[in-house]
Amino acid sequence: MIYEGSYINYVDFLTIPLGKGGGSLGSYLICDQLFKDYIINRGRKFIYTTSLPPINVAWNLFILKQIPHFHYRIEKLNSLTKLTHDLIKKYNLKTISNTHIISIIIGDNNKLNKIISYLKTRGFFVYGVKEPTVPKGTSRIRLGLNPTLTEQNIIMFFKELNYAINTLF
Numbered sequence: 001m002i003y004e005g006s007y008i009n010y011v012d013f014l015t016i017p018l019g020k021g022g023g024s025l026g027s028y029l030i031c032d033q034l035f036k037d038y039i040i041n042r043g044r045k046f047i048y049t050t051s052l053p054p055i056n057v058a059w060n061l062f063i064l065k066q067i068p069h070f071h072y073r074i075e076k077l078n079s080l081t082k083l084t085h086d087l088i089k090k091y092n093l094k095t096i097s098n099t100h101i102i103s104i105i106i107g108d109n110n111k112l113n114k115i116i117s118y119l120k121t122r123g124f125f126v127y128g129v130k131e132p133t134v135p136k137g138t139s140r141i142r143l144g145l146n147p148t149l150t151e152q153n154i155i156m157f158f159k160e161l162n163y164a165i166n167t168l169f
Contacts, residue, residue: 020101020144022063026052076147083151084143087158093165100145103129104161105138111169112139118164124157 014030029039039046052060081100088095094105106112112128119126130139141161145154 016064018060018063022060024056024059024063026056026060028060073147077145080145080147080149080151080154084145084154084158087154091158091162091165093161102143102145103140104143105140106165107137107139109139112141114168115161115164116141118168119157119160122160124160 012031012035016028016030018024018026018028029036031039041047077100084100084102085095085098088102088104095102096105097103106115106128109128109130112130116126116128126141126143128139129142131137134140
């Protein structure tokens with residue numbers, strides 16, 4: 001919602017991504033007609049891009065219309081995100097994240113593999129991100145929080161992760 005006195009008049013481009021948050025793919029770009037015409041006629045990545053299938057366009061429009069009804073989910077996700085970051089601090093874990101998509105830095109690939117194997121035996125569906133996908137020494141577990149998780153899910157995960165880090169090595 002744009003409020004009087006806002007700075008929207010100073011914004012040339014507004015991008016609305018529909019990937020993770022929208023459960024789809026693609027994005028929207030809101031801009032003046034002059035910019036739109038330029039991008040359509042001169043933007044190589046735009047010119048050589050295949051348009052989204054009609055089902056994705058319909059889904060994107062559906063999601064955009066539903067956003068006002070997602071307040072409870074958004075509040076719950078924010079609460080779970082805060083809890084998760086509090087637990088990261090409590091267990092002295094290293095992260096480079098401050099949103100609901102969280103990378104927990106473990107270190108080397110072998111250590112990460114052992115931790116992941118242990119967590120899977122404890123019922124957690126996790127995968128690691130290893131070098132060369134990430135720089136050497138920064139292998140990590142990537143968490144994607146969502147509002148269907150419970151606080152207890154997250155607390156148990158971090159207890160097990162902490163156990164694995166401090167016991168397996």
